[in-house]
Amino acid sequence: MSEFSNLLKASRFASLAKPLSRSKGNKNGPTHQIVETRASSLHRQEWGMKYALPSKIKSRYITFNDVDSMERIVDFETNASDHWKRLRFQQMGAPVVLDTPEVKKNPLFHNDVESKTISDRATISDIKNVLGLDSSLKTKQIQALQLAYTRLRPEFLEYVKLKNATLLNEAINTTSSKTKTFSVEDSQFAALALRFIIEYHAKSTKNQPRALLAKSDEFKVKAFGGLSYQLKGRLSNAPNGIQDKAVHPGRILSQDGQSVFIALGGFTSESIGTNYNNEIKNITNTQGKQLREVAMPFQVSGAMMDKSGVVKLKTSPTFYGANKQVAYAKPKGKNNMGLVSKLLTNFR
Structure with missing residues (x-):
């Protein structure tokens, strides 16, 4: 000793x-x-x-x-790493918009609205965040919450009948009459459950979840934290003329199946839905270099912030050989997944 x-x-x-x-x-x-x-x-x-x-x-x-x-x-x-991250994000010139049911294509024009259905859906993780369910809760506390919300099932069924009776009828028709259980994994049911919990606790202040007691408007995004002051749809001047999108150098870090991890502007992003095989073979075989040594141009068209504060960056490759038909994220469609880069930094 x-x-x-x-x-x-x-x-x-x-x-x-x-x-x-x-x-x-x-x-x-x-x-x-x-x-x-x-x-x-x-x-x-x-x-x-x-x-x-x-x-x-x-x-x-x-x-x-x-x-x-x-x-x-x-x-x-x-x-002061947060300061430099914010500066690098501002240099991209990517306008940040909020993921809402109605997103304006161009805020400079009146009634230029693009309706979306992606915000009408929710996941189980959204409900867990509102209820304050995490690993710090004890088993008795989790059992007490389960018992409390199990008693609200009849009231929730009446709420679903009032809000979306068609969805409830489809669930009843596709479910066995003996069990009468519904799939909670359905995103539409999860969204209705999330709204029901928020409205139920807004009426009564007793037995509220910890997240609602700590901050009642936690699920509302007030601002973008100074990430970008660029307006969507506004053009910018460049030495070669007017441009509406910016091109920045990025590096391919690794490839795992259909997912490609890219380093862009000081952020690590994940790209899904674009074929990089030709470019990767050109770097490794023809040029004889490591994958991270070569910087390639990527086009940044914008960014979107969801209700939890996570920012998703819209990018598309500009080099030859990449599939440019999936440059934007589509809320619907199996083959139109698009290329969406997720920033691994959670700005709140």
Whole structure:
């Protein structure tokens, strides 16, 4: 033990700060605030804080949570990665739109609306998010929730009859008369169940789920967090003329079946529905290079944010040999999956 204690004292673990007892997530004030300083102030290590920061900080941006602490030290980080991610996203020039039942094709024109049906559907994960079901719940709590919502089945059936009687009749006709069970995996039934839960708890404040008690409007997206200020349908000037879409370099990371993982603008995206086999063979066999060494152009047409805050990027390949007929995501159709790139960063 003496040898281990000596090694521990000589290591970097001994100089680590003590973790704060309280959680950052329960704080009422803002967290992870980004502060920028000028070059002259950076030379003097001046950030406008209550206490002086350690020297040898080369970044002009810092992220801090608390101006003061019990140790009289500013809780900060020098790696403002969220700021640079936001800047890279803004440089793409991709307009962000909200995934709603009615999406405007061009907000600059009146009544230019494209109706969608993708938002009329929901998944089981959406219901779990509203109910606050996660791994931290105990078995007794989950059983209590199951018992409480099992008693609401008759009221839910009346709700389905009122909202969508045709869907209920189809489910009854395709179900055995003895069991009288319905498929919960159906996205339309899941959407009705989600609306029923929200409306039911809006009437009464008793026995609300944890997510609804913590934040009643959690499922509503208020803004896009400064990701992009570009309007959909607005043209931009370029040295070669007017353009409505931007082309940015990207690299193919790997391929797993029909899914191709691409690095674009500092984000890792997953592309589905486009054939990259010819281009991959050209890079590996003809050029004799690794797959990640070659940068290829990808066209970014826009981005869409769903109700959970996840951003999906619409991209299409511009190099020769790729299938360009599936450039956009289609809500319906088995063969029109489209090429949708999912940002793995959850902006909230």
